[in-house]
Amino acid sequence: MIxxxxxxxxxxxLLIGVSVxxxxxxxxxxxxxxxxxxxxxxxxxxxxxxxxxxxxxxxxFIIAGKIMEKGRxxxxxxxxxELFVGHLKGGLSAAAVLASGIFGSISGSANATLTCxxxxxxxxxxxxxxxxxxxxxxxxxxxxxxxxxPPSSSHILYAWxxxxxxxxxxxxxxxxxxxxxxxxxxVNYICLRRTKGLQLELGQKVDNFGxxxxxxxxxxxxxxxxxxxxxxGIYGGIMTPVEAAGVAVIYAIPIGIYVYKGLTxxxxxxxxxxxxVTVGVVMVMIxxxxxxSRFLVFEDIPSIAQELVYSVSDxxxxxxxxxxxxxxxxxxxxxxxxxxLLSTPLLLPIVTGVGMDPIHFAAVLGVNLGMANITPPxxxxxxxxxxVTQTPVNKMMKPTLIFITFAWLxxxxxxxxxxxxxxxxxxxxxx
Amino acid sequence: xxxxISKFSPGIRIPLSIIMKLMNFIIIASGIIMSLTFFFVxxxxxxxxxxxxxxxxxxxTIAFWMFFMASAVATHDRAHVNADxxxxxxxxxxxxxxxxxxxxxxxLIIVITVTYWGFLMCQEELSTYPNWQSTIALKIPFMVPxxxxxxxxxxxxxxxALHLYLLLLNGPKTAPEQQxxxxxxxxxxxxxxxxxxxxxxxxxxxx
Numbered sequence: 001m002i003x004x005x006x007x008x009x010x011x012x013x014l015l016i017g018v019s020v021x022x023x024x025x026x027x028x029x030x031x032x033x034x035x036x037x038x039x040x041x042x043x044x045x046x047x048x049x050x051x052x053x054x055x056x057x058x059x060x061f062i063i064a065g066k067i068m069e070k071g072r073x074x075x076x077x078x079x080x081x082e083l084f085v086g087h088l089k090g091g092l093s094a095a096a097v098l099a100s101g102i103f104g105s106i107s108g109s110a111n112a113t114l115t116c117x118x119x120x121x122x123x124x125x126x127x128x129x130x131x132x133x134x135x136x137x138x139x140x141x142x143x144x145x146x147x148x149x150p151p152s153s154s155h156i157l158y159a160w161x162x163x164x165x166x167x168x169x170x171x172x173x174x175x176x177x178x179x180x181x182x183x184x185x186x187v188n189y190i191c192l193r194r195t196k197g198l199q200l201e202l203g204q205k206v207d208n209f210g211x212x213x214x215x216x217x218x219x220x221x222x223x224x225x226x227x228x229x230x231x232x233g234i235y236g237g238i239m240t241p242v243e244a245a246g247v248a249v250i251y252a253i254p255i256g257i258y259v260y261k262g263l264t265x266x267x268x269x270x271x272x273x274x275x276x277v278t279v280g281v282v283m284v285m286i287x288x289x290x291x292x293s294r295f296l297v298f299e300d301i302p303s304i305a306q307e308l309v310y311s312v313s314d315x316x317x318x319x320x321x322x323x324x325x326x327x328x329x330x331x332x333x334x335x336x337x338x339x340x341l342l343s344t345p346l347l348l349p350i351v352t353g354v355g356m357d358p359i360h361f362a363a364v365l366g367v368n369l370g371m372a373n374i375t376p377p378x379x380x381x382x383x384x385x386x387x388v389t390q391t392p393v394n395k396m397m398k399p400t401l402i403f404i405t406f407a408w409l410x411x412x413x414x415x416x417x418x419x420x421x422x423x424x425x426x427x428x429x430x431x
Numbered sequence: 432x433x434x435x436i437s438k439f440s441p442g443i444r445i446p447l448s449i450i451m452k453l454m455n456f457i458i459i460a461s462g463i464i465m466s467l468t469f470f471f472v473x474x475x476x477x478x479x480x481x482x483x484x485x486x487x488x489x490x491x492t493i494a495f496w497m498f499f500m501a502s503a504v505a506t507h508d509r510a511h512v513n514a515d516x517x518x519x520x521x522x523x524x525x526x527x528x529x530x531x532x533x534x535x536x537x538x539l540i541i542v543i544t545v546t547y548w549g550f551l552m553c554q555e556e557l558s559t560y561p562n563w564q565s566t567i568a569l570k571i572p573f574m575v576p577x578x579x580x581x582x583x584x585x586x587x588x589x590x591x592a593l594h595l596y597l598l599l600l601n602g603p604k605t606a607p608e609q610q611x612x613x614x615x616x617x618x619x620x621x622x623x624x625x626x627x628x629x630x631x632x633x634x635x636x637x638x
Contacts, residue, residue: 016517018538026537028545040555044577047495063462238473243469243472245469246469246473249470250466272459272462280497280505281505283498
């Protein structure tokens with residue numbers, strides 16, 4: 001009764017357009033009316049659960065991503081990538097995918113990646129006569145790479161919620177991320193093969209390659225230092241992910257203001273405010289989801305869900321497919337962070353029951369929620385992408401579905417059914 | 432924000448504007464403090480071989496205030512994430528308005544309930560005086576972040592009520608604007624930028 005009621009209320013509220021944290025508030029009211037809970041304990045539970053320093057990495061990565069976006073820190077990275085592949089058919093699109101991977105690894109945010117890379121790459125792609133809908137769909141499809149290429153704030157959250165190693169969770173999605181990058185580039189190339197009139201000479205105009213390469217490399221150097229500081233700091237054992245996020249923010253400020261001149265001190269304050277509001281949106285969502293998941297666990301819902309799934313089939317393949325389907329549905333209704341916090345306590349016992357390693361599940365969850373964020377009808381990234389690239393959604397819909405079917409879905413299936421893809425790097429580097 | 436707050440009488444408008452400025456200050460200052468703290472934690476550790484004593488206790492307190500003030504501002508800016516599927520299906524202005532009315536009403540009921548729970552939380556915390564729960568090292572009472580949580584939800588209730596009031600006051604003609612629930616950072620920012628533009632236009636008009 002409680003599990004059905006909770007799901008019904010949550011889905012109904014979300015479908016009519018109630019915002020995610022408030023919808024979880026509605027679930028809490030339902031739980032309060034059903035169980036014998038003391039309502040005075042609801043919000044203190046959220047405070048207790050959220051009173052963790054690890055969670056501060058999320059606001060800090062949001063702030064870092066926002067400063068990088070406004071500070072034009074990604075532009076020199078993109079121009080360097082263009083130099084190498086701009087003259088090839090599909091090369092400029094490939095540069096957009098690679099830039100999304102690099103930028104995503106620094107910012108850890110799909111929204112920031114999409115806004116930044118989409119804003120930079122789309123005018124170039126238009127100028128080179130790449131098909132508008134396909135290019136915009138590709139940029140949108142590549143934007144969740146920030147969830148897969150470490151460091152990703154979603155993985156910090158997963159590791160915290162599932163009591164796993166953050167570094168292992170980070171590494172679990174590296175190979176799936178590379179597979180996805182490769183598939184996106186291949187699928188895009190296939191879609192472009194009959195397209196005529198692409199202005200590929202934009203890249204060939206470069207006569208003095210060496211000089212331009214040197215100039216662009218020097219310009220891109222401060223931007224390249226960001227992943228080096230963050231990843232080097234974390235994997236070198238110098239900083240925790242939270243500290244790395246804080247250092248990234250402080251490093252990005254002078255780089256954005258004095259080196260790339262995308263920010264002024266005045267616009268910096270404005271950027272901090274914008275990032276702060278996003279932080280509020282995300283953290284209050286986490287606060288509400290944490291309370292709901294705590295009370296769902298209190299009501300023994302994970303065990304009930306486990307029994308429910310096992311009653312349908314005890315075949316691990318069927319169970320994993322069902323779990324994936326549930327995660328896609330969850331991801332289609334809410335953002336990746338809420339989806340992750342809801343999925344982890346509910347689905348982790350089910351998948352570990354069929355022998356899946358929690359670190360493997362981190363990779364599956366990352367790919368799944370990334371895909372759900374671009375899957376219509378909700379697809380928050382798709383609609384943001386339409387605005388950023390100034391392309392009508394209907395032009396993007398078909399190519400997006402092509403990228404989901406031939407790039408995201410195969411990556412998800414490979415990640416789900418070949419555990420080595422997720423576990424090889426964590427085991428190799430961290431034992 | 433100030434675009435619709437300016438529609439109210441000075442008795443409501445002035446306190447709301449002051450509260451908004453205060454919340455904006457908390458949001459910006461907290462973000463800067465949070466980043467600087469972790470930066471200095473690393474500098475102190477490797478530069479001076481020292482540690483910032485119990486920094487997590489005051490930092491988490493500041494963080495809670497930031498999160499909930501920012502959430503209130505997000506409610507004002509209609510920046511909270513939602514799945515807006517119905518919004519893409521219905522096109523009739525009246526239906527859009529009715530749906531917005533339904534959503535705002537439901538949100539108001541829920542957020543008022545949560546605010547009441549926040550009040551109960553603070554009341555219970557207060558009743559334990561002088562044996563307040565507090566942090567281990569710096570003895571910061573839990574009351575401090577919890578008041579932030581309560582005020583955050585209270586302001587969310589106020590802004591949701593204002594949205595509903597304006598929706599009822601203006602009727603279906605406001606529906607399309609009410610429907611543009613923001614799902615993304617970019618949208619949030621657009622809303623943040625809008626008030627300053629409107630304000631400057633208003634000031635120009637006054638001049």
